[in-house]
Amino acid sequence: MESKKRHIVIIGGGFGGIATAKALKNTDADVTIIDRLNHHLFQPLLYQVATAELSPGDIAAPIRSIINKNPRIKVILGEVEKINPDKNTLQMRNGQIIPFDQLVMATGAQYNYFGHEEWAEYAPGMKSVSDALKVREKLLMSMEQAEGLDDSNKRKSLLTYVIIGGGPTGVEMAGAIAEVAGNGTKHGYRNIKPEEARIYLIEAGPRILNAFPESLGEKAKKMLEKMGVKVLLNTPVTNIEKNKVYLKVGSIETINIIWAAGIKASSLLDTLKVEQDRSGRVIVEPDLSIPQYPDIFIIGDSAHRVDKKGMPLPALAPVATQQGKFVGNLIAKEGKRKTNAKFVYTDKGTMATIGRAKAVADIRGLKFSGFFAWALWSFIHVLSLIGFRNRTRVFVEWIWNYFTYKRGVRLITDRSGCMHCTTYEKLHKELLEVHA
Ligand SMILES: Cc1cc2nc3c(=O)[nH]c(=O)nc-3n(C[C@H](O)[C@H](O)[C@H](O)COP(=O)(O)OP(=O)(O)OC[C@H]3O[C@@H](n4cnc5c(N)ncnc54)[C@H](O)[C@@H]3O)c2cc1C
Structure with missing residues (x-):
């Protein structure tokens, strides 16, 4: 009987998610990227779209076209509503349940109105x-x-x-x-x-x-x-x-x-029911997994990881990218995962x-x-x-x-x-x- 292939799910096709997928290019697993948008967005240049210097197409690219060369990677357009870490499953907004062996959450952040959500409209x-x-x-x-x-x-x-x-x-x-x-x-x-x-x-x-x-x-x-x-x-x-x-x-x-x-982390993280900081980011282990769930990783703006001085890493694109690469390399090959792996950020x-x-x-x-x-x-x-x-x-x-x-x-x-x-x-x- 053919054994079932390992399934890695990445939620988010932003900086962290795409870097993870790229690092998984030689993986032995099946990989699925889920995003509620069909494109990767270069957020640092959004202000140039807002001020009429660039067009949206200049700073965005369809996720499918970015990973097109890798037949192992599948893309699903949709919103993840809930994670069930005890069952290794996630639930989509349309009710679909997707199982995973390893999960990488790169769901980014949203604006923080510090308790005044009504201000968002104006x-x-x-x-x-x-x-x-x-x-x-x-x-x-x-x-x-x-x-x-x-x-x-x-x-x-x-x-x-x-x-x-x-x-x-x-x-x-x-x-x-x-x-x-x-x-x-x-x-x-x-x-x-x-x-x-x-x-x-x-x-x-x-x-x-x-x-x-x-x-x-x-x-x-x-x-x-x-x-x-x-x-x-x-x-x-x-x-x-x-x-x-x-x-x-x-x-x-x-x-x-x-x-x-100011920003706060994606509200999807709340469904994990693990420790979060004041901005909603999940406190992760040195290898970016979450305590008690070694097969669930959180990266980028959603993760709270400290630097050498004990300060939380900033919500920046290079942090998300480096973390994505780190986790992708860590889980690419079954049975080859390093124990005691530790993410270290290189601030350029x-x-x-x-x-x-x-x-x-x-x-x-x-x-x-x-x-x-x-x-x-x-x-x-x-x-x-x-x-x-x-x-x-x-x-x-x-x-x-x-x-x-x-x-x-x-x-x-x-x-x-x-x-x-x-x-x-x-x-x-x-x-x-x-x-x-
Ligand atoms: C206006 C602006 C300017 C910035 N300028 C800079 C800068 O100059 N330099 C810099 O280094 N950084 C900058 N940043 C920060 C940088 O963009 C972030 O740190 C980086 O995008 C974080 O990457 P990420 O992968 O964690 O999340 P993101 O890149 O935000 O990606 C998250 C992805 O997850 C998807 N997602 C979220 N929730 C769900 C869900 N429930 N289901 C399915 N999909 C979901 C989203 O659609 C998105 O595609 C800026 C950010 C903004 C908003």
Whole structure:
């Protein structure tokens, strides 16, 4: 009788999941990747989709096409609802039960509104292509509406942008918005003056980019301020309502509110009923498996693993990728799994862009800022994209944008379907009333 093949299931086709699958290229097991989306997404460049520099297709690739060369790997499009670790099974949203011998959970994270889930409606975060397109739609629409108004006072509220959270995503987003909104004439707007755009980057803590050395955080702040961004430090947001952000002192009215302030791990992890940290990440063993379940591994943004100094590893793409590779290699061959294996993260550095052709970078203790850091950032990001086609397209797009200031994807495509579009006229009217 033919013996049943070992079955490895990977949940998530993000950075961690794809790295695991690649490391399993010579495995003796059958492998299944399950994702609720059909594509892998390069999240670090989502802000460029939101600010009309890149198209969604430049930063995403179908999971099937990435693993196409390996006949052992199967892809299922669907959402996993529950894990039963005692029975080695998982349950899909459609009720299907899938058994596994080994499970790798690379389910990533979602935005954390710190108990104020109601804020999500007015201050969306960006985790997916559709989130980024909604932000793009809103951003472009507010500029179009402002362009149509003669009264500069009334234009102001449409040209106000609030980004909450001073981490790399908030900083990159603020810089890119300053770039678009502050250069209206270069983009064909005749009425909008650069000084009319008001861009606020709001941070509850005493500094921005707090995972970077302090001097780079300070440099980034200065660069943003030079571009016209108002960086408000020690300023916790106390409430968010439709078109209004309340701060410790005062409030800001705008339709453009973007949330970039913290993440929490995927809620699927709760179904495991094992120890989690405050952000919902599962505390994993040195080999990234979970206590009492040596055949279930958690990697990437979903895992809580500490570095040599006892600090939790950051929620970054290289952490997820290295962990995926580690686990893939560990379980590739049956009976060859090392005992006492231990994941060690190699930190190659962190970087963030600030508007056009500027960035800050901390590479193994060496600090860079300005154009050189941006060139380095561009090079590394182009190389990290999946697929030659995407790399070439993004490279060409960036060169084009650098020399022409042109953002090729300033398209407003779905006014009837997107989250806020049906309310634009109403919104516009409301804003005019507020400022009457
Ligand atoms: C806007 C933004 C900017 C960022 N910028 C940077 C940066 O500059 N540098 C950097 O290093 N990192 C950056 N990050 C962080 C980086 O993207 C993450 O650390 C990385 O994606 C984590 O990889 P992962 O595999 O854990 O999860 P992800 O890449 O998020 O993948 C998770 C996958 O799991 C799937 N999934 C989740 N739940 C289920 C379920 N129940 N059923 C089926 N499928 C499911 C999702 O659809 C997704 O495809 C950024 C993140 C964001 C959102």
